[in-house]
Amino acid sequence: MASTAPKIGKELTFLCSWFCPFAQRTYIALLEKKLKFNYHEVSLRNPQTGLWYPLTEKPKWFTDLNPLGKVPTLAYESEAEPQLHTVYESLICNEFLEDLATNEEQPALLPPHPAVKARARIIMDHFNTQFVPLFYRILVRQDKQQQDEVGKELIAQCKWLEDNIDSNGPYFMGEQFSLVDCAIVPWFVRGYIMEHFRGIHLPPNDCSKLSKWMEAAMKRPSVTASFKPPEEGASYKDKLLEHYIRYADGTANSTSAAAFK
Ligand SMILES: N[C@@H](CCC(=O)N[C@@H](CS)C(=O)NCC(=O)O)C(=O)O
Known part of the structure; x- marks a missing residue:
């Protein structure tokens, strides 16, 4: 290595x-x-x-x-x-x-109310256990019928997010950017990859709250600063697309590819 x-x-x-x-x-x-x-x-x-x-x-x-x-x-x-x-x-x-690091200078990234904080954790756990495996599964599965089935589940998970997102926004839990946004946004940064390899548009067009959330989250300076290509001057999006080819053609041997098959 x-x-x-x-x-x-x-x-x-x-x-x-x-x-x-x-x-x-x-x-x-x-x-x-x-x-x-x-x-x-x-x-x-x-x-x-x-x-x-x-x-x-x-x-x-x-x-x-x-x-x-x-x-x-x-x-x-x-x-x-x-x-x-x-x-x-x-x-x-x-x-x-x-x-x-939560103090006067370093903002809290979880809501202060214990029940709202618990809800934030439920959303992160749900996303991690339900949405994330589907994202990999639809890429690694090579059978078209299976891809279509997983695609439907992925869309259903987007609807779940749509139903659970704060109605006023702009962020997932409301006005404040939180750990929930940190947990979810990397997979929506990769939405174009899903479209490219499997023809699924993320978020789906009928998820208007999720689309608005994505727009706000993608403009967040911490999010744009995390788009770090492997070489200076390279396009982050192009390089990511290249990286996912091995998932999409079923040859990735990463632990995620194996775990979410
Ligand atoms: N459950 C872990 C997953 C982390 C993970 O799978 N990272 C990948 C890179 S995207 C990795 O390090 N894979 C090593 C491997 O597959 O050997 C987390 O939430 O941090």
Whole structure:
């Protein structure tokens, strides 16, 4: 695996792969929190073959930080005593950032009311367990009839989002941008990929609240700043499209492709 080990210090180190929607969730939260962090790109795919490195081929420094060998991963040394802390799993990383950095200067990204906060978590959990698998499944399945069935489920999930989005907006939970927006927006950033490979327009035309939400979320500076192409000057959208070819032709061997088949 080509990635080099980062030097972990008191400042947060953010292990990311430019194409990863899970890591993008955390990238957006880090930017929203105006936290200082060291971005460290991890190479998850072999550039020669385009295949994902299996866990056994990932460097020890990486699996020491995250035994799952995945991004996002956050690592830092605490101020008080020299102890290494690591955090992984995107939604947990984002909750960690919320706990770490919510004060006068760093905005809360979860609503203050316990029941509304719980609702935000229900929405994130639902999106993660219901929508995300379908996004991969429709790409990796090669049978047209199966794709059509998964496509219908994906549209039904968009309707679920439409029914659960705050009516006044502009963001998912209302006026304030939140961890719910961070959790959902990376898959809508990739909406054109779904259209390109499977002819499904995200959000569907009859989801007007979701379309308005997407428009607002896509303009958010933290979101646009998270569009990081692999090479300076390259088009993020074009490179992402290239990245998803291996999902769409059924040859991706990533853990997501396997898990959501
Ligand atoms: N459940 C994890 C999923 C993270 C994930 O699957 N990341 C991918 C990149 S998009 C990864 O690191 N894959 C490594 C692999 O497939 O070997 C999360 O929410 O953080």
